[in-house]
Amino acid sequence: MGEQFRWSPNEEEMGQMLLQAVFMEDQVTLEHLIKQKANLESKDETGATPLHIAVTRNMPQTVSWLLRHRANCAAKDGDGYHALTWACIKGHLQVVKILLEANASIEEAASSNGKTPLSLAAERGHMEVVELLLAKQARVDQTNADGSTPLHAAAHQCEVEIVAFLLARKSMVNAADGEGWTPLMYATNSPAAVSDGPRPELGERKVQVDGVIGRKSTLELLLLHKADVNAQSIDGLSPLIIVSAHDRPHAAKQLLEAKAQVNMTGAKGQTAMLMAASNDFPTVAKTLVLGNADVNQANLKGESPLSVSEQLGFKDVADLLRNAGAQPPKGAKKKKGRK
Template sequence: MPGRRSSPPHWGHHLRRFPSAPACRLWGPQSYEAWEPPRPLPLLCRDMALQNALYTGDLARLRELFPPGSTADLLLECQAAEPRWTSHQRGLWSLTYEEELTTPLHVAASRGHTDVLQLLLRRRARPDSAPGGRTALHEACAVGHAACAHALLVAGADPNIPDQDGKRPLHLCRGAGTLECVELLLRFGAKVDGRSEEEEETPLHVAARLGQVELADLLLKWGACPNARDVEGRTPLLAACDARCTSPADAEATTTCCLQLCHLLLSAGADADAADQDKQRPLHLACRRGHAAVVELLLSCGVSANAMDYGGHTALHCALQGPPAALAQSPEHAVRALLNHGAVRVWPGALPKVLERWYMSPRTIEVLMNTYSVMQLPEEAMALVPPETLQKHHRFYSSLFALVRQPRSLQHLTRCALRTHLAACLPQALPRLPLPPRLIRYLQLDFEDVLY
């Protein structure tokens, strides 16, 4: 038909115009200057041969389907990753996989088919097209395909454009090519402190929250702000300290990663005592997650052990209310560090609750009890500990319940008196006392696995 643009071969009736493309684009600072004629609307393609070639990266077949002069400015329909509740009639809902729109460029970028992606760009595929809410650059960065990201950036892809969730490509970088993708984005003008639209997170927040130490280091070298705050007032340091262990098996790795991030952020000038909107500080979160080494690091920076959040909780409360997974991270070390830095002791009436929660960690019970001159437990407290635990830790629990309402040893009473006298300067004064190292450790509540 005269004047009608021909379609690439083999597509026929599988193509139709997509109605939402922009009508025109103006160029130059004023509207009367040169402007580009309306670009043809993108075609919706349902040709399975084309889609199969795209998903498998069949470059030879795609060269046939996209000969010189053809366009790759197409739309494809794909199934959503998760089923959604939809209603086609009033009151009738069904759980179905909705069809979503994507482009050949998105498919190539998400699968790392760099040669295919370059062919599509030569055939006039638009690098910033986002029919489903994400651009192809988002897709490439989300799976760490650095070569695809580079090709898109060279073709003019915007490194700062947000997706449907308000996240920029820098927020999404994952996978083996994460660092390379991030460096490419920054070299091509991505804002190192660009915010996500809803959470107002910077890329450094995301790196800290996900435990990506090398990525955080790279972002800081490019000038990322270590004290940026998200919509809840959280800094990257707070995000790092809130790292959770999914299981006891990964507890050590999570704590190590968290410690490395905290060292990195603090050396870059992060505020060790910055509070969020709920007045939670890094120390609160590190205690709640059981990161004992991070607790000791933060205390060494001079943060207060007795600062309260809006709920009236101190760091010691947070440590003793931690999840069961914290058992694998030796909570007794965090509790001891807090007590040696002047943390206010637990109210004696709450000790039975602590025993009931932490009976599987005798050293946590030991370090708490060694801050009192009298064992303030009711006689029926033995019933709070299961028989198998009493048997497993027989020596400790025998000594504990033998001392209920009984006087402690003179040596222990002397320790309590000295610690009380030095309360205001306990962490600084104890190491300086002219005493043998073993006695210093005793004053610092060293573990003995028995109570006297």
């Protein structure tokens, strides 16, 4: 007999083969590699381990197999995400269950973005995952690194079903993050609230709530649960000031109807009207005028809504302000004429 061929890859090669076998769900190769003592914590170029790959590709059987062979569910990839982080981001319910049974940390935030598993699931609308995490004793108001809560996260993405669920679970509607922003502020600053079309705001998702007539949007739900419409951030921003920097006249009207102070100022003298004027939102400006906004109120630099809109060439806003009684700010230079 000739000399028998002996297969003897080094540790790094076995690690790469293990990663590939997980990706391909090649159970035969996995069993062979584990007998050869392949390193279950081998990482690819992104820092992902075999467990990360199985989790992101929604392979519950492979996840269970890796955990039975003592894969580390607390290992982090290059972005600082552990396996449960990815399972919650992807909304892979069965994988989340398996990881929780393996005692994955339900509270640990991802080191890259500081968000907890519950907030990551909430902001992506993964209702079943949110329900499971809370059933497994995740705190409904557990904070992220910036002090925000799952309600902040869901409100910012207008995940209205999640917002309704968290509020029903007594999430604190006026909780403030590290900069003083409340969930209502996150909702008024939401990029998800405006869609394409002639009336973009009205395309926002709504939900039916028991005991309430009509379907409600995220902003309406927060107001229904007594969100403070006049809360101010550390920089003095209010929900109305924030929403006026977006083309959301309907939301501005709702805040005014809820008794938002139309002339409240931020730390730099910003007002809702100045925000609407500087962003060329005539419909928002009109809503504020109807709400008795002071069209001449200037910021700390002495800039008024009219001076800002004229300087930026926003004719529609400037015309609206003049018709509402806006005057050039005091001290403005007049053009010299003949004596």
